[in-house]
Amino acid sequence: MPFVNIKKQYLALGMLIFIVLFFFNSRPAFQCQFTPEVTPYLPTIYGITPTYARLTQKADLTRLSQTLMLVKNFHWIVIEDSDTKTKLVENLLKETPLKYTHLNMKTQKSKHSSASGVEQRNIALNWLRGHLDSIPDKRGVVYFMDDDNTYSLKVFEEMRKINKVGVWPVGIVGGMRIEMPIVTDGKITGFNAVWKPFRPFPIDMAGFAINATLFLIHPEAKFSRKVQSGFQESEILKYFTTKNEMEPLADNCTKVYVWHTRTQKPSILNPKKLKHPPIPDDHIEV
Numbered sequence: 001m002p003f004v005n006i007k008k009q010y011l012a013l014g015m016l017i018f019i020v021l022f023f024f025n026s027r028p029a030f031q032c033q034f035t036p037e038v039t040p041y042l043p044t045i046y047g048i049t050p051t052y053a054r055l056t057q058k059a060d061l062t063r064l065s066q067t068l069m070l071v072k073n074f075h076w077i078v079i080e081d082s083d084t085k086t087k088l089v090e091n092l093l094k095e096t097p098l099k100y101t102h103l104n105m106k107t108q109k110s111k112h113s114s115a116s117g118v119e120q121r122n123i124a125l126n127w128l129r130g131h132l133d134s135i136p137d138k139r140g141v142v143y144f145m146d147d148d149n150t151y152s153l154k155v156f157e158e159m160r161k162i163n164k165v166g167v168w169p170v171g172i173v174g175g176m177r178i179e180m181p182i183v184t185d186g187k188i189t190g191f192n193a194v195w196k197p198f199r200p201f202p203i204d205m206a207g208f209a210i211n212a213t214l215f216l217i218h219p220e221a222k223f224s225r226k227v228q229s230g231f232q233e234s235e236i237l238k239y240f241t242t243k244n245e246m247e248p249l250a251d252n253c254t255k256v257y258v259w260h261t262r263t264q265k266p267s268i269l270n271p272k273k274l275k276h277p278p279i280p281d282d283h284i285e286v
């Protein structure tokens, strides 16, 4: 019966096509089995950010937190300058997918200096020491971050290369376009700072990061209210490094990956003094 024979031929041809297609489609799947994915080790970055209540606080923290969401293996330590933790910061942190630790510490009034963030950074360092003591992997990087600076993702990539203390330029700070270490033959030979250039380390807080394990080796390392303004960076760095030992990053300190931006204090009109006051908005968080 020729009719049936033709049908069988078509069937055989169809099966052949099916088998050929099956093998072509499967090829990438077979290849995958022979190239297991290798994820390189990324040290945890502990970002230490003091913050205080003001009209632009939520805007600043929102912008910073959304940058930090793009950083892998990041742990954010946020310390409020207040007697109690505020709902604003608590809710903001809860709503981020970030790994975080929320602390608070009110600044003590002091005759010595008006430097901000001293007590807050110190309790963050105490928390960090306790944390590192309690986990097996004590490796990491400590970075002191203001809540209104601007951070490129590249600065986080750079600081993961640190052995002890790494440094890099900071944009728009100290009365300069760029404040930076001077690098000669891959070594730091000086700093270009013009504001208090006699500081032992004339660099901004945003311009360096420290190997976290060093804070266990130096339990005495902390910030101090007893030093004059602008000396907090030198105060902490003196425990860990010397000028010659510092590791220049960001292409031998030729690239700017962080900017000391500052949010302007907004001027809000007093509704009570307006002829036509706006509808009340006190129930809405800004």
Ligand SMILES: *[C@@H]1O[C@H](CO)[C@@H](O)[C@H](O)[C@H]1NC(C)=O
Pocket (backbone or CB within 6 Å): 185, 186, 251, 252
């Ligand atoms: C930094 O400079 C040193 C010495 O000139 C050089 O060996 C090194 O490759 C440079 N590093 C980078 C990242 O460009």
